[in-house]
Amino acid sequence: METAASWLARWFGPKRALQVAAHVDPGSATIVLEGGEAVQPPLTIAARIVPGHRAELVVRKEAVHE
Amino acid sequence: MSKVSNLRELVELTGAQLESGLRSLPRDKGAPKLTTAVCTLAAEEINKSLAQVDVAGMLAHGWARARALRDAATASLASPGKPALATLGEHDLRYTCTPVLQMLSGEAALPEIRFTVELVAHFKAAEMSVVDGRLASVAPGSASVVARVKCGNTTLAEKTTPNARLSSTIRLDPALEIG
Numbered sequence: 001m002e003t004a005a006s007w008l009a010r011w012f013g014p015k016r017a018l019q020v021a022a023h024v025d026p027g028s029a030t031i032v033l034e035g036g037e038a039v040q041p042p043l044t045i046a047a048r049i050v051p052g053h054r055a056e057l058v059v060r061k062e063a064v065h066e
Numbered sequence: 067m068s069k070v071s072n073l074r075e076l077v078e079l080t081g082a083q084l085e086s087g088l089r090s091l092p093r094d095k096g097a098p099k100l101t102t103a104v105c106t107l108a109a110e111e112i113n114k115s116l117a118q119v120d121v122a123g124m125l126a127h128g129w130a131r132a133r134a135l136r137d138a139a140t141a142s143l144a145s146p147g148k149p150a151l152a153t154l155g156e157h158d159l160r161y162t163c164t165p166v167l168q169m170l171s172g173e174a175a176l177p178e179i180r181f182t183v184e185l186v187a188h189f190k191a192a193e194m195s196v197v198d199g200r201l202a203s204v205a206p207g208s209a210s211v212v213a214r215v216k217c218g219n220t221t222l223a224e225k226t227t228p229n230a231r232l233s234s235t236i237r238l239d240p241a242l243e244i245g
Contacts, residue, residue: 043104044170047111049119050180053163055128061155062134 070211070230073119073163076185077213077225081106087222088179108167112181112215115165122204122236125187128159129194130201130242138196139244149195149202157192161185165215181222185213187230200241206232 085105138152214224
């Protein structure tokens with residue numbers, strides 16, 4: 001299957017393809033080409049947790065020692 | 067409720083919440099407009115990432131900061147291999163992490179969307195065991211937990227779990243450094 005990048009490169013050449021790729025509409029995942037034609041390449045969605053987190057401790061009452 | 071093991075069990079996001087939240091963000095923040103279908107898929111991917119977060123493991127990093135552990139750590143160093151116990155009274159643990167949504171249209175990367183997950187767990191008490199100067203296990207009992215998913219300053223989802231049960235004893239392997 002042809003990828004969006006190779007598709008854009010075929011239409012616009014490698015340098016111009018990078019500029020066109022910046023005009024991808026995230027809402028519809030559609031690339032609108034000059035002349036109004038639109039292509040809808042496959043949309044890949046992934047989520048990850050950024051490494052590193054914050055864990056804080058707030059003590060309200062010290063323990064009662066028996 | 068059943069025993070809590072991962073963050074998704076404490077809060078998750080629906081496609082509608084994500085769509086509504088992104089719409090409410092200020093326009094000057096460059097928030098993307100996503101269709102309902104994309105929001106549904108994106109929310110599920112965020113939820114999957116939350117399911118990878120081990121709740122007990124992340125809370126343990128907060129317990130390891132307890133001052134009550136310092137005396138126990140000193141005592142445990144005097145008796146190598148033997149546990150020294152410490153009790154922590156009523157306390158809150160606050161945890162924050164940052165899920166990031168990444169989308170590719172074909173091979174073109176779309177702008178990333180960053181979220182924040184905030185969690186506050188309130189415990190009545192916790193018994194902690196220190197071995198060789200490190201936190202080896204925690205017996206926390208149940209907690210009252212509030213967890214929320216935010217994008218910028220906008221809260222997309224919030225859930226309160228009044229009686230979240232963790233493992234009766236959380237064993238930390240490797241044991242955590244104290245302080």
